[in-house]
Amino acid sequence: MKRISHWIDGRVVESTSGNAAPVFDPATGEQTGAVDLASVDEVDAAVATARAAAVEWRATPLSRRAEVMFRLRELFDANRKEIASIVSAEHGKVVSDAMGEVARGLENIEFACGIPQLMKGEYSEQAAGGIDVYSIRQPLGVVAGITPFNFPAMVPVWMFANALACGNTFVLKPSEKDPSVSLYLAELLAQAGLPSGCFNVVQGDKAAVDRLLEHPDIAAVSFVGSTPIAKYIYETGTSNGKRVQALGGAKNHMLVLGDADLDMAADAAVSAGYGSAGERCMAISVVLAADAIADELVGKIAERIPSIKVGPGDEPDNEMGPLITAEHRDRVRGYVDGAPGEGATVVVDGREGVADANGGQGFFLNPTLLDNVSTDMACYRDEIFGPVLSVVRVGGYQDGIETINANQFANGTAIFTRDGGAARQFQFDVHVGMVGLNVPIPVPVSYYSFGGWKASLFGDTHMYGPEGINFYTRGKVVTSRWPDPATSRVDLGFPETR
Numbered sequence: 001m002k003r004i005s006h007w008i009d010g011r012v013v014e015s016t017s018g019n020a021a022p023v024f025d026p027a028t029g030e031q032t033g034a035v036d037l038a039s040v041d042e043v044d045a046a047v048a049t050a051r052a053a054a055v056e057w058r059a060t061p062l063s064r065r066a067e068v069m070f071r072l073r074e075l076f077d078a079n080r081k082e083i084a085s086i087v088s089a090e091h092g093k094v095v096s097d098a099m100g101e102v103a104r105g106l107e108n109i110e111f112a113c114g115i116p117q118l119m120k121g122e123y124s125e126q127a128a129g130g131i132d133v134y135s136i137r138q139p140l141g142v143v144a145g146i147t148p149f150n151f152p153a154m155v156p157v158w159m160f161a162n163a164l165a166c167g168n169t170f171v172l173k174p175s176e177k178d179p180s181v182s183l184y185l186a187e188l189l190a191q192a193g194l195p196s197g198c199f200n201v202v203q204g205d206k207a208a209v210d211r212l213l214e215h216p217d218i219a220a221v222s223f224v225g226s227t228p229i230a231k232y233i234y235e236t237g238t239s240n241g242k243r244v245q246a247l248g249g250a251k252n253h254m255l256v257l258g259d260a261d262l263d264m265a266a267d268a269a270v271s272a273g274y275g276s277a278g279e280r281c282m283a284i285s286v287v288l289a290a291d292a293i294a295d296e297l298v299g300k301i302a303e304r305i306p307s308i309k310v311g312p313g314d315e316p317d318n319e320m321g322p323l324i325t326a327e328h329r330d331r332v333r334g335y336v337d338g339a340p341g342e343g344a345t346v347v348v349d350g351r352e353g354v355a356d357a358n359g360g361q362g363f364f365l366n367p368t369l370l371d372n373v374s375t376d377m378a379c380y381r382d383e384i385f386g387p388v389l390s391v392v393r394v395g396g397y398q399d400g401i402e403t404i405n406a407n408q409f410a411n412g413t414a415i416f417t418r419d420g421g422a423a424r425q426f427q428f429d430v431h432v433g434m435v436g437l438n439v440p441i442p443v444p445v446s447y448y449s450f451g452g453w454k455a456s457l458f459g460d461t462h463m464y465g466p467e468g469i470n471f472y473t474r475g476k477v478v479t480s481r482w483p484d485p486a487t488s489r490v491d492l493g494f495p496e497t498r
Contacts, residue, residue, distance in 0.1 A: 002033040004179045006042060006203055007186040009049045010196025015042060021176045021205065026092030026322040027312035027362045035179045038204035043171075043211040046200040050142045050169040051217050053197030058139050058167040060195075062116040065165050069113045071192035072161075076106050079188065083181060087153050088313035090178035092321040092363070093276045095313055098153075105157035107446035108464050115165035118469050128496070131481045137473035139167035140219035140243070144212045146233065148225045149175035149324050150279045150385075156185060158450070159222045160199060162468040164189075168219075169198045173212060177324055179203050213237045220471065222463065223247065224281070226383070227409070227455050234458035245471055246458040247281070247451055249383040250411035254284045254440055255400040255426070258292040260416040264438070266300035268416065272440035273389035274308060274367045277323050278332075281456075282412045282434070282441050285384060286373075287391045288400045294393045298347060298371050301389070305348045305367045312362070322363040323386060329363040332386030335379045336368050344379060345371040350387060375403060383409070397422055405431045411452030414440050433457065 004023065005014045015036030023033040038046075057065075076083070084098035091098070121135040145159035152174060160170045174182040182201045189199045202208050212218055213236045220243035223233045227248035237244035254272070256265045272284035289297045313321040323329040336351055350368035365387060373380050373390040380390055394400045404413055414436035415426045423437045433452035436442030444450050444465065451462030461471045 001031065002180075004033055004035040004183065004203060006036060006038060006046065007183055007199070007201035008046045009200070010190055012183065013042075015039070015203070017042060023090060023177070023179065024325065025089060025362075026324055027314075029326065029362050032089070033180070035176050035203045037176065038202040038208045040207065040211045043202050043204070043208050043215070046171050046202045047142060047212075047215050047217050049197045050171050050200055053195060054139075054141050054169040057164075057169055057195060057198050058141075060167070062119060065167065066113055066115050068193050069109060069115065069161065069165050072189060072194075073106065073109045073113060075188045075191055076102070076109055080106075083153050083184060085314070086181045086184055087178065088321070090180055091149065091152060092313055092324060093279075094318050094321050095316070096319075097276050097321075098313070101151055101154045104443070104446075105154040108157050108161045111446040111465065112161040112165040118466075119166065119473070127479070130484060130487055131479060133477065133479050135475060135477050137166075137469070137475055139473055141168060142171065142217050143168045143220040143222070143472060144171045144173065144218050146173045146209055146212065146221065146223045146225070147175060149177040150276065150281070151224075152178045152181045153185065155224050156182065158224075158464045158468070162464060163222075163472045164194065164198060166469060166472040168472055170200070171212065171218070172199070172201045173204055173208050174201065176203060176205055209233075210236070213242070214240050216240075218242060220244065221246075222471070224463070230458050243471065244459050245451075245461045245463060247463060248456050248458065249385075249409055250281045250283075250452065250456055251286060251380075251383055251407055251409040252282060252284050252412045252414075253286045253288050253400075253404045253407070254414045254416065255288040255394075255397075255404070256290060256293065256297055257397060257400075257415070257417040257419065257422060258290045259418045260293070261418065262293060262297050262300055265416040266297060266304060268414075268438075268440035269301050269389060270304045270308070270367075272414075274305075274320055274387045277320055277365070278387040279324065279385055280441075282443055283385075284414065284440050285388070285390060286380065287389060288394045288403060289391055290396050290400070291393055294391070298369070298391055301391075302347050302369055305369060308367055310364060310366055320367065320387065323365060324363065326363050328386070329365050332365055332384055332388060335382070335384050335386075335388060336370075339370050339373075339377065339379050342374075342377040342379070344373045344377060344390070347371045375406070397426075401426070401429050405429075408455045409452070410454040411456035412436070412442055414438070414442060433462070
């Protein structure tokens, strides 16, 4: 059984805390490893290493930092299959889905390769007599990332690619549920030429998280996870004087109007609802179906579900794998158990046939479709984070907009329509951070930024892209005048720009 440890100062460091957690293969339910859980002293050692390395790394020329990012890009690309295989083995998602995760992570490394351009400031000559003014951006120092189980390769890259390129050093605390890929990423960074100490990994649980949030040498914290934890991260981190971006949960709606291409909408609902077993913060979990087409749309979604191949992630023909843990599977199943009692209709029951299809092994739950869901039901209110798609019937556009805007979450949303005017009005009216027009999962490309509104984001800065550069740097404005004896004099008045 393998042991997953920390990465500190350019090498694997086995823990001395004496605490560990099991790591499972979700497809079989078998324990495949144990991950060390860092003590406070071990977190402190990683932070001290990062702080020492920050002095030299900050002074490293932009061109040199870009070279490291370019080499990382080549290594990441060359090892796509290996990264995806590691992700699939511990997360459970099928390898093809994991390859998509790797591809989107690669985009963020490519964005960071442009750091010389991204760090450019502005310059104003002769802003006043003999005075020039210019702006620069400088790194923060040591920053930390706390990442979720559902994208164990992509989300860390969202954070550390920009953070490192900007001249910071980084401490990663990955999910203890699928930690192995974090060490593989550390090895790739070392091969790319990143100096030892600039990137560190501390495996751990809440004790490690709390130490990062309170540590005086951590300047900023990035987080992706559930809303209750995001709120805790934000409040604790900011109370300790840190810059924090904490991305929380979601309840993403897809509004389907009466003029939509229903086959296209049904394909999108199935793809966005059941991909990665619904364990995506950008998954579509609610279809808002206009009354006029609701019956037909529900029928089209239902007829597509039986063809979804569910099974272990390493089998090439499978399209959906298991959930991450037995406890999470049971929690998701509980929403299906309770839905009929609240008045919902179970159109496709994912609880049926799981044991027969998978031999009773692993943490599987088949795709589930609920109809006649109302906004007061638990299956609507909560972020289920599993392969459960709920259909809420609405009168039309206005009813749909009001339903979306009333929800506490505001991560992503989509509208399906042939009406360009309705689509344009939707992007204007909807109170959500990421919007898709006939696109069910509107995750922005790497040169934009990712993040929602309301209870889906704590802090005012979205992740990666231009906002990521701003998050990991501080602006500084320099006003300069070089000595000229002919103009030098005592003047106690407030400086004027003329």
